[in-house]
Amino acid sequence: MKRYDLIVAGAGPAGLSAAAEAAKCGMRVAVFDENAKPGGQLFKQIHKFFGSKAHKAKIRGFNIGSELLAEAERLGVEVFLNAPVLGLYDGREILVRIGDETRHYKGDSIIVATGASENMLAFPGWTLPGVMGAGAAQTMMNINRVRPGSRVLMLGSGNVGLVVGFQLLQAGCEVVAVADAAPRVGGYGVHAAKLARCGVPFYLSHTIVRAEGSDCVTGVTIGEVDSGWSVIPGTEKHFDADTICIAVGLSSATGLLKTAGCEMEDKGPFGRLPVCDEYGQTSITGIYACGDVSGIEEASSAMIEGRISGAAAANYLGFLPDAALKARAGELEQALEALREGMFAPKNRGKIPDKTDEGFDVSMSLLTRGYLDDAEVAGYPGVRSAAGTHPVIECTQNIPCNPCQDACPKGCITVGENIVALPQIDAGAECIGCGLCVASCSGQAIFLVNEDIGGGLASVTIPYEFLPAPKPGDTGVCLGRDGKPVCPGEVLEFKSPPAFDKTGLLTVAVPQAFCGRARFWKREA
Amino acid sequence: MTERKLLSDLVPQPDDDMVVCRCEEITKGEIRRAVHDGMFNIHEARRFLRCGMGLCQGQTCGRLVKAIIARELGISQSELDDATGRAPMRPTEMRIIASEVFGE
Numbered sequence: 256m257k258r259y260d261l262i263v264a265g266a267g268p269a270g271l272s273a274a275a276e277a278a279k280c281g282m283r284v285a286v287f288d289e290n291a292k293p294g295g296q297l298f299k300q301i302h303k304f305f306g307s308k309a310h311k312a313k314i315r316g317f318n319i320g321s322e323l324l325a326e327a328e329r330l331g332v333e334v335f336l337n338a339p340v341l342g343l344y345d346g347r348e349i350l351v352r353i354g355d356e357t358r359h360y361k362g363d364s365i366i367v368a369t370g371a372s373e374n375m376l377a378f379p380g381w382t383l384p385g386v387m388g389a390g391a392a393q394t395m396m397n398i399n400r401v402r403p404g405s406r407v408l409m410l411g412s413g414n415v416g417l418v419v420g421f422q423l424l425q426a427g428c429e430v431v432a433v434a435d436a437a438p439r440v441g442g443y444g445v446h447a448a449k450l451a452r453c454g455v456p457f458y459l460s461h462t463i464v465r466a467e468g469s470d471c472v473t474g475v476t477i478g479e480v481d482s483g484w485s486v487i488p489g490t491e492k493h494f495d496a497d498t499i500c501i502a503v504g505l506s507s508a509t510g511l512l513k514t515a516g517c518e519m520e521d522k523g524p525f526g527r528l529p530v531c532d533e534y535g536q537t538s539i540t541g542i543y544a545c546g547d548v549s550g551i552e553e554a555s556s557a558m559i560e561g562r563i564s565g566a567a568a569a570n571y572l573g574f575l576p577d578a579a580l581k582a583r584a585g586e587l588e589q590a591l592e593a594l595r596e597g598m599f600a601p602k603n604r605g606k607i608p609d610k611t612d613e614g615f616d617v618s619m620s621l622l623t624r625g626y627l628d629d630a631e632v633a634g635y636p637g638v639r640s641a642a643g644t645h646p647v648i649e650c651t652q653n654i655p656c657n658p659c660q661d662a663c664p665k666g667c668i669t670v671g672e673n674i675v676a677l678p679q680i681d682a683g684a685e686c687i688g689c690g691l692c693v694a695s696c697s698g699q700a701i702f703l704v705n706e707d708i709g710g711g712l713a714s715v716t717i718p719y720e721f722l723p724a725p726k727p728g729d730t731g732v733c734l735g736r737d738g739k740p741v742c743p744g745e746v747l748e749f750k751s752p753p754a755f756d757k758t759g760l761l762t763v764a765v766p767q768a769f770c771g772r773a774r775f776w777k778r779e780a
Numbered sequence: 781m782t783e784r785k786l787l788s789d790l791v792p793q794p795d796d797d798m799v800v801c802r803c804e805e806i807t808k809g810e811i812r813r814a815v816h817d818g819m820f821n822i823h824e825a826r827r828f829l830r831c832g833m834g835l836c837q838g839q840t841c842g843r844l845v846k847a848i849i850a851r852e853l854g855i856s857q858s859e860l861d862d863a864t865g866r867a868p869m870r871p872t873e874m875r876i877i878a879s880e881v882f883g884e
């Protein structure tokens with residue numbers, strides 16, 4: 256039977272990171288994944304990531320995936336694709352399907368990084384073609400280049416629902432609504448605001464009553480729920496739609512850990528998860544779990560957890576001295592802790608603060624309608640009026656993110672040591688209008704405004720990731736934060752140099768009075 | 781293991797005919813009925829109805845079935861075990877399982 260120092264099940268961000276870290280210590284490593292392409296969820300993520308430099312922030316997910324894969328291959332990791340791991344047994348032996356055969360391999364250590372699967376919701380009509388997981392829709396669009404439908408209702412306002420909702424718009428679908436049974440938007444406000452300013456309405460405290468259609472989805476009815484999650488009669492709303500995306504959470508794919516006999520514990524809403532030590536080692540010595548399989552988080556944390564488990568496996572087999580493991584794990588844990596802070600941190604789940612860490616009011620409009628109210632915007636530290644071109648930063652929640660600060664060559668933007676702090680504008684620094692902050696903002700929350708360009712006009716620069724690219728002279732209508740038309744807008748410039756990594760900067764001229772409200776631009780139909 | 785107890789009568793619900801396990805086409809009503817017939821956990825319901833035993837192996841319906849059983853028993857979902865993890869993790873034809881290679 257073929258033997259490896261380390262066998263990793265799952266080639267997502269966690270598995271590849273674990274493999275690379277272990278291979279770096281000199282281990283012989285094999286990774287098995289059921290898909291034809293490695294990368295797990297990461298290769299579907301076409302948006303720029305949050306976090307700081309240490310977390311590869313502002314890099315698009317699939318590019319992070321390519322880097323990771325190249326690193327693993329350079330270090331001699333063997334990656335087996337189309338290779339589902341069917342079982343994990345005593346003595347750390349795995350059974351893998353390869354082609355028309357099942358093969359056995361032995362690992363002196365095993366890392367399970369099998370990720371998660373999407374939760375489904377049952378409602379009348381949920382088995383009709385056209386009802387799908389949001390992740391499935393994302394796979395169709397971003398991996399297989401197939402548009403899932405033309406009119407989509409998104410159920411779930413967590414980051415997955417918001418991110419996929421925006422990508423559906425980018426793919427040319429109409430998103431008729433984002434609905435969520437919870438009374439508050441579950442994901443980052445900056446993600447919600449991107450959808451809202453494109454005109455997507457949010458229905459909080461709403462759930463799906465039924466999907467309509469006989470052979471496939473032709474419509475959907477949602478209704479408002481009471482505190483007991485029952486639909487209140489008379490609140491039903493109908494939408495014509497051919498697709499319903501479900502984004503109501505993920506469940507850890509713990510099957511292999513269970514076949515191995517790893518001890519599991521009930522973690523309430525997170526489900527039954529493996530009991531792990533600080534390095535991800537399960538109740539069975541030499542078997543580790545990392546990434547979403549050990550608790551749903553995100554790709555950024557999955558990569559760090561993977562590295563910690565990879566280093567621990569190396570230490571277990573004598574490839575990495577105790578002191579070196581301690582040092583490495585210490586530095587990785589610090590990066591992990593930085594991500595686990597802020598308003599959306601796992602430890603703050605279910606709690607909604609009314610003030611930010613800095614004492615600013617948390618916008619209720621953002622949490623219930625998906626956008627900041629025009630009247631409250633000026634109260635945040637990223638928004639100030641100034642002469643000439645200057646940034647307006649509409650990032651108002653404590654989230655772990657700081658690329659805007661690193662981007663500015665003039666020191667106009669400060670987040671500070673603690674990356675969950677709100678970005679603020681330094682009044683003393685002079686903005687040169689380079690646009691780097693706009694392009695590097697993962698939340699597309701930064702705009703450049705020049706309140707007076709002459710002739711009674713102002714200019715507003717908007718991050719723009721849609722095709723076709725606008726051209727100078729194109730006319731259209733500017734939409735407000737709520738997605739409603741506010742004024743006409745003529746394109747002055749559209750820039751998309753390589754350094755902006757495909758975020759276009761669209762500058763439009765608007766009547767001066769509207770420069771504080773125009774936040775999106777739509778071509779004249 | 782959930783304590784055996786007598787349940788009150790099965791009250792029909794408007795969505796009882798909704799399919800919950802798509803692979804085996806088992807409805808919500810059938811699952812509720814099975815609980816009243818004494819299937820007090822996922823394992824028993826699976827063996828009795830085959831819900832979660834089809835192609836996707838419960839990946840889609842596992843949580844849904846669990847929620848229905850818990851509600852019917854009036855207990856919290858965390859009191860119910862998940863289905864036992866068993867190989868093969870993915871649907872695999874018998875001829876492939878039979879072509880087992882131990883060497884290189």
Ligand SMILES: Cc1cc2nc3c(=O)[nH]c(=O)nc-3n(C[C@H](O)[C@H](O)[C@H](O)COP(=O)(O)OP(=O)(O)OC[C@H]3O[C@@H](n4cnc5c(N)ncnc54)[C@H](O)[C@@H]3O)c2cc1C
Pocket residue numbers: 264265266267268269270287288289290294295296297300302303304305338339340341368369370371389390393414415418419508511545546547548551552553554555556557869
């Ligand atoms: C729509 C969406 C948007 C997201 N956006 C972000 C974001 O912006 N930022 C962020 O940080 N995170 C984001 N995430 C979360 C992030 O993608 C996941 O947390 C991360 O991918 C988890 O990594 P992982 O390696 O644990 O699992 P995965 O990426 O799920 O990888 C697991 C791999 O294992 C394979 N596998 C499973 N079982 C087996 C088996 N038995 N045999 C062989 N292979 C197997 C799977 O097919 C998969 O390839 C998003 C997730 C989704 C769904």
Ligand code: SF4
Pocket residue numbers: 645646662663664665666667668685686687688689690691692693703
């Ligand atoms: S436009 Fe350039 S100079 Fe101005 S704040 Fe942004 S990064 Fe700094």
Ligand code: SF4
Pocket residue numbers: 445648649650656657658659660670678695696697698699700701
């Ligand atoms: S403004 Fe800065 S902190 Fe906020 S999302 Fe953009 S890059 Fe991140």
